[in-house]
Amino acid sequence: MNEVKCECGHVNPHGTVLCESCGNILEEKERQKQLVDMRYEGSARRSQTYNKTIVDKIWNFFSSVKVGVWLIVVTLVASALGTILPQEMYIPPVGTAAEYYEDQYGWFGKLYYDLGFHNLYSSWWYLILIASIGISLVICSLDRVVPLYRALNKQRVTRHEGFLKRQRLFGVSDTPPSSDSLQKLKDNLKKKRYSIREENGNILAEKNRFSRWGPYVNHVGLIIFLIGGMLRFVPGMYIDQVVWIREGETKVIPETEGEYYLHNDQFILELYDKENDGEVFGEALDRNGMVVKNYQSNVTLYKKDGDTVPGEEPELDKVKDFQIRVNEPLKFEGFALYQVDYKLNELNKMTFTLQEKETGKEFGEIQIDLFDPKKSYELANGYSVDVMSYFPDFEFNSDGEPATKSRIPNNPAFIFKMITPDNPEGEISFVAIQETIEPMGDNEYKMAFKAAETKNVAGLTVRKDLTLWIISLGGLIFMIGVVQGAYWNHRRLWVRAVDGKVWTAGHTNKNWHGLKRELDDIFAGTGLDVPKEQLTDDGKKG
Secondary structure, three states, X not given: OOOEEOOOOOEEOOOOOEOOOXXXXXXXXXXXXXXXXXXXXXXXXXXXXXXXXXXXXXXXXXXXXHXXXXXXXXXXXXXXXXXXXXXXXXXXXXXXXXXXXXXXXXXHHHHHHHOOHHHHHHOHHHHHHHHHHHHHHHHHHHHHHHHHHHHHHHOOOOOOHHHHHXXXXXXXXXXXXOHHHHHHHHHHHHHOOOEEXXXXXXXXXXXXXXXHHHHHHHHHHHHHHHHHHHHOOOOOOEEEEEEEEEOOOEEEOOOOOOOEEEEEEEEEEEEOOHHHHHHHHHHHHHHHOOOEEEEEEEEEXXXXXXXXXXXXXXXXXEEEEEEEEOOEOEEEOXXXXXXXXXXXXXXXXXXXXXEEOOOOOEEEEEEEEOOOOOOEEEOHHHOEEEEEEEEXXXXXXXXXXXXXXXXXXXXXXXXXXXEEOOEEEEEEEEEEOOEEEOOOOOOOEEEEEXXXXXXXXXXXXXXXXXXXXXXXXXXXXXXXXXXXXXXXXXXXXXXXXXXXXXXXXXXXXXXXXXXXXXXXXXXXOOOOOOOEEOEOOXXXXX
């Protein structure tokens, strides 16, 4: 593209409306206007100048503020849709996600899954939306800040007459310029903390130019914030998982690559009671019957010693004992374990006896670990029991067949095969809590419930966030930009001697009322006329 040379001698990029140096109007259609457009100092923006190559078209698309707003709107709508049904990470670990959504929510759940909303915030198209917003912010900022910076940096003190008389605030003093009036004007400007430049008797007073960069500082903060948000989907950068660990159980801590283990020594639940806390919590206790005072997990943290082969029990070295309470997490190696939930008296083991129905005679008992049941249990004298099927959370499905809602033993049920010397083929019995079914006809033997063992379970959140400082930095920079652009404004005053008269013009990027009041103080006692607000072509004030 051809560059444009102004009559002042400055060479401007193609597409410049106002000369970067003197402010002379370079486009004929702009000369017809009452006031010049000072939004970007009349500088040439790439998006309004070039539109030939594919790079130009991509640049122009993302430089549009409307496109940026629509990208944000679409992302917000998609984010809202992702909250209608629970995300896959929060559904019970039973079967496949596709089956769960369809079983629980019908055709809508199936559609929700097929469209990918079950894993919305880590889906490729959602990340593309977030990245597009970031790209839009970068291109929008560069498209505007670079030419604006160049124009402000190259502006001369002596501005073109056409530039001055088309400013929103403009005035002409018939009084010839004198050294006393100009000195008084400069003294008043300095009191208002203006920076003054002079050239051939002309004056440019300016202050708070830094406020013009506030919106672009906002953009930088938002871009850093978005980068931090996207890094949360990079493996190892952000972890937020819930682990349930029973008393006496040792579990590997998720996302530690099998290096750290946690043993639940004891779960403690403390309640408020009327005798000691009735004065404060009396109404709550009457209303709810139970108010939790404290719940905590006494745990031991272990670290694996050396490498192990698959199936081999690892050797663990004790790291430390700790009491995890609400808002008092166990921290190690960038991880934090928070106490978030609990479950009291969860079924852990059940004991049954093999009985002859007619006489009630017992032939031995078996104890079933509800989290790791054996397939077969041998009793004395040729008696044995096989576990043909196990349903930890029993229900009948839509076909009337036994099924399980989850792997947690909330309502355990079994299909037993009872083998005895007088019935080596075995008898089949379906045994659930308060229910026994003999599908093959009446049996001679039955499995009689004898005892149950329960354990308390602690719900812990395993959290690791290496992106928090990036997100916090982005938020801090964003707020700096907000303050920078909201509490200051860029103000300028031009003073030029023309044909024995003094021309003055003022401009600010916002808060014109404040500038006009300030100019009244600046021009007081100088003998010069204060610039007045001009009317636009439609008769309104600029």
